Amino acid sequence: MQTTLGQVNASSVFFFIIFITFTLLITYWAAKRTKTAKQYYAAGRSVTGFQNGLALSGDYMSAASFLGIAGMVSLKGYDGMIYATGWLVGWPALMFLIAEPLRNLGKYTFADVVAYRLNQKPIRIAAAIGGILVLLTYTIGQMVGAGNLIKLMFGLPYEVAELIVGCVMLMYVLFGGMLATTWVQIIKACLLLGGVTVLMLIGLSKFGFNPGELYGAIEKQYTATMLNPGGLITSPLDAVSLGLALMLGLLGLPHILMRFYTVPDAKAARKSVIWATTFIGYFYCIIPIVGFTAAALMGKEIIKKIDAGGNMAAPLLAEFVGGTAFMGFIAAVAFATILAVVAGLTLAAASAMSHDLFVNVIKGGKAEEAEQVKIARMATIIFGIAAILLGIAFKGQNVAYMVGLTFAIACSGNFPALLLSIVWKRFTTKGAVWAIIIGSVSATLFITLSPTVWVEVLKNPKAIFPLRNPAIVSMTLAFAVGIILSLIAPDKAAEAKFEEEKLRTYLGVGAE
C-alpha cells in the first residue's frame, strides 16, 4: 500500500485552513464579548449544559486517545480496549462526588472551592502550584505529541509544528478567552466524533456491518490471541493503582473543573456531565473498532512501518477506505484536536496564575475588572510561550509517562483537598495545604523512582518504587496528611462557616 501520509497534501491543508479560518472568525466574535473577568474565565456563564458536555468531551478526547488507542488496538489488539475503558470511568465519579458542589461553591477555579472557608493565601498558593504542575506535565505530553504527529502527518519540521500549534491556540485564548476556547472545543468534538464515526462505519461496511465478522477476519489473520487479554495487566496491584489515577485524576484536572463555571447553575453542571459521559463513552466504544479494522484491512506491517507505536493507524485507515481526501480530513481533525486541548490547558493555567496567585494572593482579592483581564491575558502569553519552549526542549524525549504523571498528581494533589473541603467540616487550612503539597510531591517522586521513569527513561537496572503508577500510595498519603493535620490542630472559625457553606453547596444559595 502506498501512502501520501507525511507529505503536505492538498486535502489536509484545505480542511485545516477551513478549520483555522472558521475558528478564528469565532475568536473575533468572542473577543467582542470578552471584556470582564467573568467573560474571560467563564464565558459569562452563558454556556448550556449540552454545549458544555461537548466542550468537556473536546477537552478530554486528546490526540493521544484518538490516534493512540486506535494504534494500540491495531497492534496489540484487546489490550488497547482495556486501556479505553479506564478513560471513561472517571466521568461517573466526577458526577457523583463533586460536579454540583464544585459548581455551587466556586467562581473561576477549583481553588475557589478549597479556599471557600479556609485561609485564602496559603490555599491559593498550594492549589495554584498543584494545578499548574498538572497542567505543565499534561502540556508537555501534548506538545511533544503534537510535534511528532504533525511531522508524521504533514511532514513539517518539529519546531515549526510547535510554533504553529502554540501561536494559533494563543490567538484563541488571548483574544477570545473562555468563550472562544469553548466553541473551539465544541467544533473539535463534533469533528472528532463525526470523523471517527464515518471512519468506523466505512471500515465496518467491509465486514457487512457485523463486528463479529471483523473479529473473525482478525482471528484468521493473527489467530485469536489478538482478541484475548494479553500482557497489559500482569500485576493486579499495578492495575488497581493505574485505575485509581485514571478514575480520580479526572476529578483533579484544573482545565476540566474550570469548565463547570461556564454554565449558569448546578443543574446545568449535571447536564454537562451526562452529555460528556455519553459522548466520551460512545467514542471509547467505537475507537477499538477503528483499530481492529485497520489491522484487518491493511495489516500490522504497514501501520508499524509508518510509526512503530501505531499512532498512524487511523489516518492510514482513512486513506485506505476513503482515499487521500478523507485522510486529509482525519489528519486535519487530529490537528484540530491538539490545538483545542492545548488551548484549554493554557486558559486553565492562566486562570491559576492570574485569578489564584495575582488577584487573590498578591492583591488580596481586590482588583479592578480591567486589571484582572489584563493580568489574565499576560498569564496566557507566559504559559503559551512556556508551552512552545517546553515542547521544543522535550523534543525526542520519551514522554509516554507524562500522562500517567499528570493523572497521578491530579488525583493525589488536587482531588483529596477538593473532596475533603466539600464534605468534611473539620478540614483545616494546614490540612489542605499539606495534602496538596505531599500528594503532588510524592506522586512526582514515586513516579520518578518507578519502573516507568527510573528504568524505562533513565535506564537504571532496577526500580526503587515498585508500582508503575503511584496513585494508590500517593493519594492515600495525601488523604492521611490532610485528615491527621486537621485533627491535630482544629480550626474553629472554618468549622463555624461549614453549616452556612452547606446551604450554598446543596441548594446553590448565593452561588455565583
Added chain:
Amino acid sequence: MARSTKEIVESQRFKALVRKRWSVSIILTVLLFVIYYGYILTVAYGKNFLAEKVGVYTNYGIIFGVLTIILSWLLTVFYVIWANSSYDKEVDELKKELQ
C-alpha cells in the same frame, strides 16, 4: 413562611436531603468501583474465561469491555434521573422556605 438560613440548615428536611444525596452518591460510586475493578481483576485473573467465545468470533472479553462502559454510563443516567426528579424538587421547596 420565611425561615432564616440557620433554621433551614438545622432543619430535619435539609439534613435528610444532604444525607440522601450522599447515600445515593456513595452507593453509585461503590457500584462504579465494583464494575470497573470487577472488569480489571477479571482481566488479571480470568484471562482464559475472557477468551471463551460468546458468538462465533466474539469473546467474553470484548463483551465485558463494552459492558463496563455501558454500565458506568447507566449509573450516570440513573443519578441524573434521581437528581432531576427527587433532589431538585426538594431543593426548590427548601429555597422557597428561605424567601
